[in-house]
Amino acid sequence: MQQTAVKKRTAKGELSLEARRARTAWLFLAPSLIVVLLVAGYPLYRTIQLSLTQTNLLQFPLKSHFVGLLNYKFLLQDSQWWDSVKNTVIFTVFSVSIETLLGLGIALLVNAKFPGRGAMRTAMLIPWAIPTVVSAQMWRWMYNDVYGVINDLMMKVGLSHKAYAWLANPKLMLPAVISVDVWKTTPFMALLLLAGLQTIPNELYEAGRVDGATPWQNFLRVTLPLLRPALLIALIFRTLDALRVFDVIYVMTGTNPTTMSMAVYSRQQLVDFGALGYGSALSVGIFVIIAIFVVIYVVSLRVEVD
């Protein structure tokens, strides 16, 4: 009945039901789309536009001239940029994978029933709740080779005989920064995974137990597959976050090339050097690299959902 009715009206030249529905949908979507265009689209457009110019923020009057793709040509040959890309990727791979493993362990632990569980869940969030600038400065002092508490503890416990210069030795700098990020962000990972764990119904474990599954088998066959969506979302969040890393590195090691991330390098060009053009090209570079990771994740996530 309905179908014929729709067809009739279409024949008369009126909008089909589907088209009307689509129009209503667009109407409802419009406010959000406009907001997205204003807050994300316009800055992106301006950044790309600026990246095609040579603009010096430090001169009055402001001079800006179009240079085409010159900034990008330089970017491809800029060894400092590629070093910062390398640092950022190393930082991301190590911090995210360690955080995921530790976070999963902690989530499983606090998902179990034991006295004081509520207090435990709150306490574990403390590192995440401290502003990064504050905790990074704190760690900077703790890492000090003469008065730092880390060297002091290691020597007292007998782990080492000499004090390490954690933030001065090129081999130790990046690991030191990564471990601060792990300390800080593991709670966030644990929280996301805990939420995932709580959606798994208890009956499944009971059924497993009835069938004689060991706890390990229960984990592999029940927990992990059902946790996958939550795990993937947590991974995406953390990866994108880690690729943008700025504060922990900027506070702990400044613009030292050994640890400089993409965001630190771009800030140095934009703010310290006033190079609005090249700095914008770097920002576009960061955007492209993050976009690559997003595509990889979205593709793998879609496969998962299907």
Added chain:
Amino acid sequence: MKRIWLAMLVVFGALFGGAALAQGVTLHISCGAVGQELTLCKEETQAWAKQTGNTVIVVSTPNSTTDRLALYQQQLGAQSDAVDVYQIDVTYPGILGSYFIDLSKYFSQSDLSNYIPAYIQNDQYEGKQIAVPWFADAGVLYYRKDLLQKYGYTSPPTTWAELTSMAQKIQAGERAAGNDKFWGFVWQGNSYEGLTCDALEWIYSYGGGTIVDPQGNITINNEKAAQALSMAASWVNTISPPGVLSYQEEEARGVWQAGNAAFMRNWPYAYSLGESADSPIKGKFDIAVLPKASTADGQHAATLGGWQLAVSRFSKHPAQAAALVKYLTSKDVEIERAVKGSFEPSWPSLYTNAQVDAAYPFFARLHDVFASAVARPSTATRDKYNQVSSAFWTAVHNVLSGQAQANQALGGLEQQLTRIKGAGW
């Protein structure tokens, strides 16, 4: 009769505008907030406001010089008149010079000759006097009087070689006596602006120039500069802790003030902190001019720090703003700031002033320090100074951490600076 007077008042009011009869103009000044800076700035500007009938509003700014520069860049870049008088660091004139007015209209040559000449020179941009020094700062050598005496030395080292051997002896002795955390010499080795200051002192004291000379020529790739850097690299892990390559001012002071170092290179601010009531080294240390190279052309060098006052070109009241600058940098206000807040005056004559010396005896020794002051090449390299400094400290850091030899690093640096310079600074 009364009516006539009233009418005349109205006419006068119309002629001279509201400002002449009412409360004057409103100025905004950006002041630092390190230690007592903000309190003193408020007191002094209020005193001027009372005298002149104007209003002054103090705007506080971030403590870090890099962050403050970023803020000023945003304000000035947006052509904002929100701030009339800017407190600017010694490296800003070359970077932000185009945003400030020429003060030589308001300061005569004899007015300007009252200030430390190195600053007056530093504060010029394209032949214009765009700022006037407010308070001075320069690198100094801190040494432990008690330890020097204990190991048989009567005076602080005058050459780097002397400093090295004294540091070695004291460090070995103190460690044998049970303090295994003791080090000879701490300084600022992190890769940041502070390393540029320290390394400039080493290189200049060897006669190796100032990275870029006042004419804008790149002079850094020379044998003396390489010698200076090799010397500094040899300190790391011998008389200086390995972590010195991550130290800024406060980390160096942390080691020093706990009594774990014989010598420290730092700014004068660490003096009053070291003399504070709960300091373990209170009364045990003093300051001196930094050592020089033992070679014939060796000379003492102290990198200039310090803050200047400049008037924004977007200010609506440049004459009043310049008058405020003149008042704040006047002799009386500088004496007051020295006595109340231990701010080093920008007037060389005040270092031997009885009132100042009574409050801070160590000021007399700073006079020699300022006599050997050397400015960073920010005036010559203009708005590319930050790029030059960043390339310089990165190259120096590579030498110090053993990733490059001095000669090789300086050669690479020269190439890099040539590229940054391009057609000209």
